[in-house]
Amino acid sequence: MRTISRRTLGARLAVAAAVAVPLAASAFAVATPAQAAAGCAVTYTTSDWDGGFTASIEVRNLGDAIDGWTLGFAFPDPGQKVTSGWSATYSQSGQNVTAKNVDYNGSIPTGGSVSLGFNGAFSGSNPKPAAFTLNGVTCTGSTTGPSPTPTATPTVTPTPPPAGGRNWPDRADGFAGTSGMGDNGTTGGAGGQTVNVSTLSDLIKYAGSAGPYVIKVTAPIKVTPYGKEISVASDKTIVGVGTSGQIVNGGFNLNNVHNVIIRNLQIRDTRMAEDDPDDKEFDYDGVQMDTSHHVWLDHNYIARMNDGLIDSRKDTTYLTVSWNVIAEGNKAFGIGWTDNVTARMTIHHNWIHDTNVRNPSTDNVAYAHLYNNYMQNVKGYGNYSRGRTRMVLENTYYDHVKDPYYRDDTAEIKESGSVCVSCTGQRETGGSAFDPKSFYSYTLDPTANVPSLLKTYAGPQANIG
Structure with a gap:
């Protein structure tokens, strides 16, 4: 935006x-x-x-x-x-x-x-x-190694990629998994019809339909006109099948909706050379959410969008953003556009790299819980607690990040367990913020494991969808 x-x-x-x-x-x-x-x-x-x-x-x-x-x-x-x-x-x-x-x-x-x-x-x-x-x-598509003896004939057995090494539940965790505003967690289109889509017309049709749908994206879909944000109605799951689901040259828009899951997709490539450096002319976001609740963005690869890779605006709440690659953009993840302090969100296990600003910039969020994120090659600033935000940062790995974390005088940051490698600028905390475990349970991964963990498991996975 x-x-x-x-x-x-x-x-x-x-x-x-x-x-x-x-x-x-x-x-x-x-x-x-x-x-x-x-x-x-x-x-x-x-x-x-x-x-x-x-x-x-x-x-x-x-x-x-x-x-x-x-x-x-x-x-x-x-x-x-x-x-x-x-x-x-x-x-x-x-x-x-x-x-x-x-x-x-x-x-x-x-x-x-x-x-x-x-x-x-x-x-x-x-x-x-x-x-x-x-x-x-x-390569032959197989794993190979040396012969066990000089005269032995090696046996080459094709080894498929592992299924992922972790189990990925179909129900949201974090704040998107908690009850409020009439929803008991975030289940998307569960209980509704499951449809497979491989064309833009079918994706638009089912994403905007009334009632619950599980929409499986089985192939790359080119969005026209270039930069269009596809409208998503309430009670929808949009999920890529394995690594096949791609939304190319467009994104998604959620406006005053609830109970939406967007998962296991590539959402990419709406840059406009004539609109740089500030992305003022072409509002081509990856995912934009306005006044929505119970939304789960999980295991997506969101990159090279002309405006925000993710925007959470106008009191969007009960949001969980997990296991995504958010990369190669000027504005990574903007949160706010409101004077109210009501939003609740969990942001965990995301690999945010090669970005400039809004990583995220978190304005007037009542409860912002960020943990086990990997921030890499961030030129502008890292985690910014703005307005009256209360932010908890846990076990984040910062690698070549300018201003890894800091706050406005009116905002709070409680930080623990983070690692900073080749970082510069501010690392500012203050205030008691809140205790996330008073809202939901979660398990922290060791900070030292975060880079390798997210390089392996962030973004689309073969065993989802």
């Missing part, structure tokens, strides 16, 4: 509208030390437009943990070029492309994944690469 941010971010490149196309079975190997098992899988999707495209790449490690990687591939057509990229350092020589890890994503644990992408140009056609390598080794 439009407001002038405290700080500005440098100019962005546009991501134009197009259809995402899955690369179903590409895989590449991981070069690891001797005696280490190796193997990975990659999903390569594109959104094409006239002469240009956006490519998204997800790498999943099937073998032993690796530390430091270089991804390589060749464009089939000499007219294909990388013009800019994110979450990796790119170089191109002729048709050959390499992408090297950046400082925050060089380690991929067993079963973990890393996401990267780039904007490109092409002339003629835009075929997908035929193969990938990692650290110079071509």
